[in-house]
Amino acid sequence: MFSIIPIQIIVLFAVFILVSIRQIGNLRLQIWQLMLFGSLVVLITGQISPNDALTSINFDVILFLFGVFVISKALEESGILQYFSSKIFHKAKSTDMLILLVLFVAGGASAILMNDTLAIIGTPIMLMLASQYKISPKLLLLALAFAITIGSVASPIGNPQNLLIALNMHEPFIPFIKFLLIPTIINLFVAYLLLKIFYKNEFMKLSRNLQEISESKTKPDFKLSLITKISFVLFVSLLFLKILLTVLNINILNFDLRLSYIAIISAVPLILFSSRRSEIIRNIDWHTLIFFVAMFVLMQSVWDTNFFQNLIEEGNLDISSIPVLLTISVVLSQFIQMFHLLLYIFRF
Structure with a gap:
């Protein structure tokens, strides 16, 4: 079928294999390092020009992620997240109530702050709760994983895949909420x-001893928390404004209030006015940003x-057919990150 397999394909599969292994000898490899390596190989070997590499990067995705990461890191560093999570989860008097709170609170939060962010922030909170409630950490970590994976589906900004879809839609919020909110709640x-x-023994344990567990004594950084609240309220308000303009079909001066603009505008107060701006920016998840930049170039x-276009053509596959699209997505997403797959689907 193909006399010579292109270097790019060899590099792509090498990256996927290494991602699944994650280790060569004693060397532990990170996903972002592997993706960066793959992109550098195709760039250095001339498989893609520097100009094409630059234009391949979807800066709307990168800017949105950067803005959200700044706000999320500020929420974490200010102590706001820890404070409110303690307030919320402290109300749980049984394992059932705790798991339901984790599923719906984390699921709802991931629809706004993106599931990658919630995974990073939520993990230490789950471990703390497991210690306090004396239940299996696996149960709470799985609950968190279910929550942020399922909960993020209902929002166009809940995960990178949805964001990529949303950026290719004129007005994404209404369709997402209309068709995905109810299935999301059911799946939670x-x-x-x-x-x-699967963890019935954990649910059979006695309710916690309220005398043994107290709410978090963590005090927020009030200066940082004030600016963070402004940024977060601005972020939510602009998202609501975008939805409202869509519902009312209002177009102000033909200006497209893009999701990337919303994220960056909302992060501006933290970047300009916080005395801890350098610390926040330095500690955001740069590895994820590098991963996405490298991925755009490699893909x-x-x-x-x-x-792959030739494979689909020779297989007489109708990529616009919903059954075919669902089958390809389900099968290939087991081997290829869904974000990668969407990059291909949108081009057909």
Whole structure:
């Protein structure tokens, strides 16, 4: 079928294999390092030009992630997240109530702050709760994983895949909420039932001893928390404004209030007025940003080979058919990150 496999395809599969292994000898590899390595290989070997590499990067995605990461890091560093999570989860008097709170609070939060962010922030909170409630950390970590994976589905900004779809839609919020909110809520309850079945012994434990557990004594950094609250309220308000303009079909001066603009504008108060701006920016998840930049470059070089396009054409697959699209997505997403797959689907 193909006499010579393009270098880009070899690099792509090498990256995927290394991602699944994550280790060469005693060397432990991170996903972002592998993706960066792959993009550098295709760039250095001339499989993609520097100009094409630059234009392949979707800066709307990168800017949105940067803005959200800044706000999320500020929420974490200011102590706001820890304070409110303690207030919320302290109300749980049983394992059932705790798991439901984790599923719906984390699920709802991931629809706004993006699931990658919630995974990083939520993990230490789950470990703390596991210690306090004397239940399995696996149960709470799985609840968090279910929550942020399922909860992020209902929002166009809940995860990178949804964001990529949203950026290719004129007005994404209404369709997402209309078609995905109810299934998301149902699946969160299904996740609760599955956890209850597989961890039934944890649910059979006695309710916590209220005398042994007290709310978090963590005090927020009030100066940082004030600016963070301004940024967060601005972020939510601009999102609400975008939804409202969509519902009312209002177009102000033909200005497109893009999601990337919303994230960056909302992060501006923290970047300009916080005395801890350097610390916040330095400690955001740069590895994820590097991963996405590198991924755009590598996947563009792969796309330019027409390798997968020819496979689909020779297989007489109708990529616009919903059954075919669902099958390809489900099967290939087991091997290729869904974000990578979407980059291809949108080009057909």
